[in-house]
Amino acid sequence: MGKTINSKTVLLLVAGLFLAAVVLPMGVLLFHAIFQKGSVAVESFTSIFHKDVLQSIGNSLIISTAVSMLSVLLGCCFAFLFSKATLPFSKALRLLLLLPLLLPSYVICVAWNDVWVFAGVHKNLIYSLPAVVFILTTIYTPLAAFIIQAGFKNINAGMEEAGMMITSFKQVFFKIVLPLLRPALFSSFILIFILSLSEFAVPSFLSVPVFVTEIFTQFSAFYNYSLAATQSLILTAICLLLLFPERKYLTKEYFFPFGKKAFRFRMYELRNKNVPLILAMLYIIFTVLVPVVFLTSQTFSRAGTSFLEIVIMLLPSLKDSVLIAIAGALIVTLFGLIFSWLTVQFKLKFLQTILLFVFAVPAIVTGVSLILFYNTPSLNFIYSSILIILIAFSARFLFISVKIISDSLQQIPVSFTDAAYMMGARPFYIFRKITLPLLGEALFTSFFIILIFCLNELSTVIMVYPPGISLLPVTIFTRTANAPQHIVSGMSLVALMFTIVILLCMLFGKKVLFNQQWRESR
Amino acid sequence: MTKAFPFLFITFFLFACTNKSNKEVVVYTSVDQVFSEPVLKEFERQTGIKVNAVFDTEETKSTGVLNRLIAEKNNPQCDVFWSGDPMRADVLKQRGITETYRSPAASGINEVFIDKDYNWIGFSSRARVLLINTNLVKPQDIPSSILDLTNEKYKGKFTIANPLFGTTSFHIAALFTALGDEKAKQFMEDLKRNGVVIASSNGDVKKKVATGEVQMGLTDTDDANEAIKEGAPVKAIFLDQNGFGNLIVPNTVSLIKNSPNNQNGKKVMDFLLSVETEKMLAESCAQMPLHKGVAVPSTVPSLDNIVPMKVNYAEVAQKSEQIKEYLKQWARQ
Numbered sequence: 001m002g003k004t005i006n007s008k009t010v011l012l013l014v015a016g017l018f019l020a021a022v023v024l025p026m027g028v029l030l031f032h033a034i035f036q037k038g039s040v041a042v043e044s045f046t047s048i049f050h051k052d053v054l055q056s057i058g059n060s061l062i063i064s065t066a067v068s069m070l071s072v073l074l075g076c077c078f079a080f081l082f083s084k085a086t087l088p089f090s091k092a093l094r095l096l097l098l099l100p101l102l103l104p105s106y107v108i109c110v111a112w113n114d115v116w117v118f119a120g121v122h123k124n125l126i127y128s129l130p131a132v133v134f135i136l137t138t139i140y141t142p143l144a145a146f147i148i149q150a151g152f153k154n155i156n157a158g159m160e161e162a163g164m165m166i167t168s169f170k171q172v173f174f175k176i177v178l179p180l181l182r183p184a185l186f187s188s189f190i191l192i193f194i195l196s197l198s199e200f201a202v203p204s205f206l207s208v209p210v211f212v213t214e215i216f217t218q219f220s221a222f223y224n225y226s227l228a229a230t231q232s233l234i235l236t237a238i239c240l241l242l243l244f245p246e247r248k249y250l251t252k253e254y255f256f257p258f259g260k261k262a263f264r265f266r267m268y269e270l271r272n273k274n275v276p277l278i279l280a281m282l283y284i285i286f287t288v289l290v291p292v293v294f295l296t297s298q299t300f301s302r303a304g305t306s307f308l309e310i311v312i313m314l315l316p317s318l319k320d321s322v323l324i325a326i327a328g329a330l331i332v333t334l335f336g337l338i339f340s341w342l343t344v345q346f347k348l349k350f351l352q353t354i355l356l357f358v359f360a361v362p363a364i365v366t367g368v369s370l371i372l373f374y375n376t377p378s379l380n381f382i383y384s385s386i387l388i389i390l391i392a393f394s395a396r397f398l399f400i401s402v403k404i405i406s407d408s409l410q411q412i413p414v415s416f417t418d419a420a421y422m423m424g425a426r427p428f429y430i431f432r433k434i435t436l437p438l439l440g441e442a443l444f445t446s447f448f449i450i451l452i453f454c455l456n457e458l459s460t461v462i463m464v465y466p467p468g469i470s471l472l473p474v475t476i477f478t479r480t481a482n483a484p485q486h487i488v489s490g491m492s493l494v495a496l497m498f499t500i501v502i503l504l505c506m507l508f509g510k511k512v513l514f515n516q517q518w519r520e521s522r
Numbered sequence: 523m524t525k526a527f528p529f530l531f532i533t534f535f536l537f538a539c540t541n542k543s544n545k546e547v548v549v550y551t552s553v554d555q556v557f558s559e560p561v562l563k564e565f566e567r568q569t570g571i572k573v574n575a576v577f578d579t580e581e582t583k584s585t586g587v588l589n590r591l592i593a594e595k596n597n598p599q600c601d602v603f604w605s606g607d608p609m610r611a612d613v614l615k616q617r618g619i620t621e622t623y624r625s626p627a628a629s630g631i632n633e634v635f636i637d638k639d640y641n642w643i644g645f646s647s648r649a650r651v652l653l654i655n656t657n658l659v660k661p662q663d664i665p666s667s668i669l670d671l672t673n674e675k676y677k678g679k680f681t682i683a684n685p686l687f688g689t690t691s692f693h694i695a696a697l698f699t700a701l702g703d704e705k706a707k708q709f710m711e712d713l714k715r716n717g718v719v720i721a722s723s724n725g726d727v728k729k730k731v732a733t734g735e736v737q738m739g740l741t742d743t744d745d746a747n748e749a750i751k752e753g754a755p756v757k758a759i760f761l762d763q764n765g766f767g768n769l770i771v772p773n774t775v776s777l778i779k780n781s782p783n784n785q786n787g788k789k790v791m792d793f794l795l796s797v798e799t800e801k802m803l804a805e806s807c808a809q810m811p812l813h814k815g816v817a818v819p820s821t822v823p824s825l826d827n828i829v830p831m832k833v834n835y836a837e838v839a840q841k842s843e844q845i846k847e848y849l850k851q852w853a854r855q
Contacts, residue, residue, distance in 0.1 A: 052851075052854055114733075117733055117735050123719070123735070204722060205722045205726075207720055207722070209854060217686060217850060219589060220588075220589065220687065221686040221687060221691075221846055221850070222846060223588075223589070223592060223613070364589075367589075368589055368593050371589075371590060371593035371594060372593050375593065375594050375596075375597045375599065376596075376597055377597060380597070383599070384599065462578070463589065463590060464590075465576070466574075467548045467549075467550075467574030467575060467576050467599070467600075468572075468574035468575070474577070475555070478554065478555040478577040478578060479554070479555050479556050484748065484751070484752045485729070485752065
C-alpha cells in the first residue's frame with residue numbers, strides 16, 4: 001500500500017510539473033483576458049452575441065458535427081472491412097486511405113480547389129460549407145478508421161461467437177460489437193469534432209466564416225489578444241460540453257475484459273467480397289487519389305526545377321523535422337501513459353478535462369500564450385531551444401495520446417494485476433510485465449498518430465520555432481506563397497512521400513517488435 | 523559515473539540551449555522565404571555573421587512574426603524586422619517595439635519612403651497592379667482605373683484578397699486617404715454589389731486569374747511577375763496613370779528596441795538598404811529599386827515610368843487601423 005502511495009505521489013509530481021509547463025501559459029493568458037483592470041471583462045464575453053459571431057459559431061458547430069459524424073460512420077465501415085473482414089488488398093487500401101491525414105490540410109484544400117476549378121464546378125459550390133465538410137471528412141476519416149480499428153481488434157471472439165450461436169450477424173453487430181466499440185466511437189467522434197472545430201486553413205481558404213477565423217482575425221488584424229483569448233475560452237467551453245455525454249454514458253459502464261492475451265480475434269468471411277471492395281476502392285480513388293494525382297501531375301507538368309532539386313531544397317528541414325517530431329511523439333506518448341495511468345488507476349478524471357481544455361484552445365492562442373510565458377530571461381533556455389516546440393506539441397496533442405491510451409488501459413481486466421499482487425509481485429514489476437505489454441498496441445497507435453500530427457503541425461510551431469531551426473511544414477508553407485505551382489505541388493509530394501517512408505518503417509518496426517503469434521485469428 | 527551521466531547530459535543540454543555566439547543576428551521577416559533567404563545568405567557570406575531567420579509569409583497574413591514581435595516586446599529575441607510593407611512596421615512603431623536607426627545606406631532613398639523618426643526605412647518596392655487574364659479580357663476592355671471595377675461589365679469577373687490583411691489592407695487604406703472616407707466606402711460597397719470574389723491571399727488572386735477562374739484581380743507586382751514567369755496568359759496593369767496614381771508598396775526594415783545583437787542588427791539593416799540588395803530583389807522578384815541608377819532586368823518596371831499614388835505611408839498605416847472594423851464587416855457581407 002505504501003508503495004502505491006509513493007508511486008502515485010511520484011507520478012503526480014511528474015505530471016504536475018509537466019502540466020504546469022503546458023497548462024500554466026494558457027491559464028495565465030486566459031486569466032489576464034478575463035480579468036482586465038481588476039474586473040471581469042464582460043464585454044469580451046458578450047461579444048459572442050453579435051450576429052456575425054453567432055453565425056460563425058453556428059457554422060463551426062454544423063461543420064464539426066457533420067465532419068465528425070461522417071468520419072466516424074465511414075471510419076467504422078473501413079475499420080470493419082480492414083480489421084474484421086477478409087477483404088482482399090486490405091493492407092494496401094488501409095495505407096492509401098491514410099494519405100490525406102499525412103498532408104497538411106491546406107495542401108489538400110488547395111488540391112481540391114484545383115480539381116473542382118478544373119472540373120468546372122460552380123464557385124458557389126466550391127466556396128461553401130458543404131465543400132469544407134467534404135474536405136475535412138476526407139482528412140479525418142482515416143483517423144476515425146485508425147482508432148476504431150484498434151477497438152475492433154480488442155473484441156474477444158468468444159462474445160461474438162456466443163451471440164452468433166443464438167442470433168443473426170446483424171443482431172450480434174448491433175447488440176454486441178457496437179456497444180463494445182463505444183469507447184472507440186466516442187473517442188474518435190470527440191477528437192474529430194474538436195480538430196474540425198479548431199481547423200483554420202480549410203474554412204479560411206474557402207471563405208466560410210467559422211469561429212476560429214473570427215478568433216484569428218482578432219489576433220492578426222486587430223492584435224486584440226484579450227478578446228481572442230476570451231473567445232478561445234468559449235470555444236473551449238463548447239468542447240468541454242462534449243465530454244458530458246461521454247462521462248454520463250461511458251465512465252460508469254463496465255467494460256468487458258477484452259484484453260489481448262488468451263483472447264481470440266474473430267474475422268468474418270465476406271459472402272460477396274466484390275461489392276465492399278469496389279465501394280472501398282471507389283471511395284479511395286475519389287477522395288484520396290484524385291487530389292494526390294492532381295498534385296503529381298502539377299509537379300511534373302512543367303520543365304524547370306526538377307523533383308530531385310525540390311528534395312535537395314527540403315533536405316535540411318527533413319532532418320530537423322523528423323528528429324523533433326520523433327522526440328515530440330515520444331514525450332507525448334510517455335506523458336500520455338502517465339496521465340492515463342493517473343486517470344484510470346487513481347480516478348483522477350479532472351486531468352483529462354484539463355488536457356481537453358488545452359487541446360481545445362486554438363493553435364494560435366497556444367502559440368501566443370507560450371511566447372508570453374516562456375519569453376523571459378530566466379526561461380530563455382526553453383524559449384530559444386527546441387524545448388519550446390516540444391512543449392507546443394504536448395499542448396496540442398497530449399489529450400489525443402491520453403484518450404487512446406486510457407481507453408485501452410481501462411479495458412485491461414483488474415483480475416490480471418490483482419492476481420499478480422496476490423503472488424507478491426511489486427507494482428513496477430506488474431506494470432512492466434503485465435500492463436505495459438497489454439498496452440503495446442495503444443502505445444504504438446498513440447506514437448504513430450502523434451508522430452503524424454507533429455510532422456504536420458504548423459499553426460503553433462510557426463509562432464514559436466526558434467530562429468535558425470528549419471521545420472518541414474514551415475518551410476513548405478513559407479515557400480508556398482510565391483513559388484511556382486509545380487514546386488509547391490512537388491514540395492507537398494516530397495512531404496507526403498517522406499511521411500509514408502517513416503510510417504512504413506514504423507509499421508515494419510511494429511511487426512518486428514510486437515510478436516503477434518498469440519493473436520489467434522479465425 | 524553512471525549516476526553522474528544524467529547531470530552531465532542536462533548541463534550539456536542547457537549549455538547547448540543557451541550558448542549564443544556574438545557573430546550572429548536574428549531577423550524576422552514577413553517577406554516570402556523564396557526571396558528573402560538568398561539575400562540573408564549573401565549577407566552571411568559577406569560578413570561571416572550567422573543569420574538566424576524566422577520566416578513568415580503574407581499568405582498567413584504575417585500573423586506569425588508580427589504577433590511574435592508584439593508578444594516578445596518585454597524580452598526581445600529579434601534584432602531586425604524586414605517587412606513586406608510599411609503598415610506592419612508602423613504597427614510596431616506605435617507599440618514602441620522598434621527604435622530609431624539612421625542607416626547611412628538610406629541616404630539615396632526618397633524621404634517619402636522613410637518614417638520621419640527613422641523607426642522604419644523603405645527599400646525595394648512592389649506596386650499594386652491589376653492582373654488580367656489575356657485570354658479572357660480584350661485589350662479594349664481593360665480597366666484603366668481601380669474605380670472602373672464597379673462597372674457593370676466586370677460584374678463577378680474580378681477578385682481581391684481579403685482587405686483585412688496584407689498589402690490589400692494597405693491598398694484599401696491608401697484609397698481611403700486618397701478619396702476620403704465617404705467616397706472610399708461607397709466604392710467598397712459598389713465593389714461588393716458588383717460581385718467581387720474575395721480570395722484568401724494575393725497568391726490566391728494570382729492563381730485565380732492565371733487559371734481563368736476570374737478574369738482579373740488586384741495583386742502585387744511580385745505575384746504578377748511569378749505568374750508571367752510560369753507562362754500564364756496574364757498581364758500586369760498599372761492603374762490610374764491619368765488620375766490619382768498607382769500605389770507603390772516598399773519593403774521596410776526596422777531595428778528592434780533592446781535587441782540582443784543590436785550592432786549586428788544595424789549591419790543587416792545597412793545591407794538590406796544597399797544598392798546590392800535592391801539589385802538582387804529586382805532580379806529575383808521584379809521589385810523596383812528606390813535608389814537611383816540600379817541596374818535591373820528589362821522586365822522590372824521603373825518608378826520613373828509610373829505615376830505613383832501620393833500618400834503619406836505612416837498616415838495610411840494609421841488609417842488602416844481605423845478602418846479595420848468596417849473592412850471586417852465588409853468582408854463578411
